Amino acid sequence: MYFLPPYSPELNLIEILWRRIKYQWLDFDAYKSFENLKEKLNFVLTNFGIKYDIKF
Template sequence: MYPKFLPKYSPELNLIEILWQKMKYEWLPFAAYTSFNKLQEWVDEILLNFGSQYVIEFS
């Protein structure tokens, strides 16, 4: 084993940052930003359907 040191801030290596970026820029419609309740509904919808309807593909 070799230790690998990561920079203090490296969002491209943090899985939740990758998920949030995908949600924010590709999956959330503009209508989700009209109110906090709408945003919460859409985020719940995406998280419930993550893996089937919403998929992240790494290439």
């Protein structure tokens, strides 16, 4: 049995992925408009594993 705290983002893989997307893969201009953010985010998620990669 493993003890997990009620909230542990460093153990949740989606939190690690989202942090990498927000702070490293999305440029600041992605936040200019909602449409631009959707487009840039879609590009990152489509190219995840090809252009964008995380080593856990």
